[in-house]
Amino acid sequence: MTMVQEDLRALAERAGRELEDAAPLDILKWAADTFGKRFCVTSSMEDAVVAHLASRVLPGVDVVFLDTGYHFPETIGTRDAVEAVMDVHVITLTPRQTVAEQGAEYGPKLHDRDPDLCCALRKVKPLEEGLTGYDAWATGLRRDESPTRANTPVVGWDEKRQKVKISPIARWTQDDVDAYVAEHGVLTNPLLMDGYASVGCAPCTFRVQEGEDARAGRWAGRAKTECGLHG
Numbered sequence: 001m002t003m004v005q006e007d008l009r010a011l012a013e014r015a016g017r018e019l020e021d022a023a024p025l026d027i028l029k030w031a032a033d034t035f036g037k038r039f040c041v042t043s044s045m046e047d048a049v050v051a052h053l054a055s056r057v058l059p060g061v062d063v064v065f066l067d068t069g070y071h072f073p074e075t076i077g078t079r080d081a082v083e084a085v086m087d088v089h090v091i092t093l094t095p096r097q098t099v100a101e102q103g104a105e106y107g108p109k110l111h112d113r114d115p116d117l118c119c120a121l122r123k124v125k126p127l128e129e130g131l132t133g134y135d136a137w138a139t140g141l142r143r144d145e146s147p148t149r150a151n152t153p154v155v156g157w158d159e160k161r162q163k164v165k166i167s168p169i170a171r172w173t174q175d176d177v178d179a180y181v182a183e184h185g186v187l188t189n190p191l192l193m194d195g196y197a198s199v200g201c202a203p204c205t206f207r208v209q210e211g212e213d214a215r216a217g218r219w220a221g222r223a224k225t226e227c228g229l230h231g
Helices: 003-018 024-038 049-057 073-085 099-106 115-130 174-184
Strands: 039-042 061-066 088-093 136-138 155-158 163-166
Touching (some): 024 155, 099 115
Parallel strands (some): 039 136, 136 163
């Protein structure tokens, strides 16, 4: 680890402690003041809450979206709407291979046979490359989404990518998100009104049953709970 990385890690750990009880806007203002253009928001376009929050403290903020080639049309539509109506700069990342090229090399429906490899090729690697120009990135992770996210820090150190990882709404509940969406008219993916509690790639995303956690519809029937971007 370089001295710069050591400094960033120390900065992240200190901010995580100091900003634990801070409001999301204050956390994002700290990020904007600290990193400027070397800070971005990542969005799955499930909703545009964090992008909207960030745009209030850093107008024109980069919003990075991973187009895996497997998204629902509603997700692509949400991305296009966010780009059209919000004060953000949407950057769309794509995998090195198209779905057809991946199928030719690995066989069809890799997501059914080896979802971890599919996520690695279509999500993890493209994001790793796409974040090269940034020192810090923001996510929409919340502690109440699933047991695997219960300890998410509001500011932490992303060991894998050697970057500061900011989760400004980590302490929010779904009710907090819904209230913010209603107050500010924030764009959300239409699928959230159609039984989906968490929206990912179409082949691996299903509607959830009442009482299930928000991530239950992702890779249903498998032990897999994360795509690899956050763990």
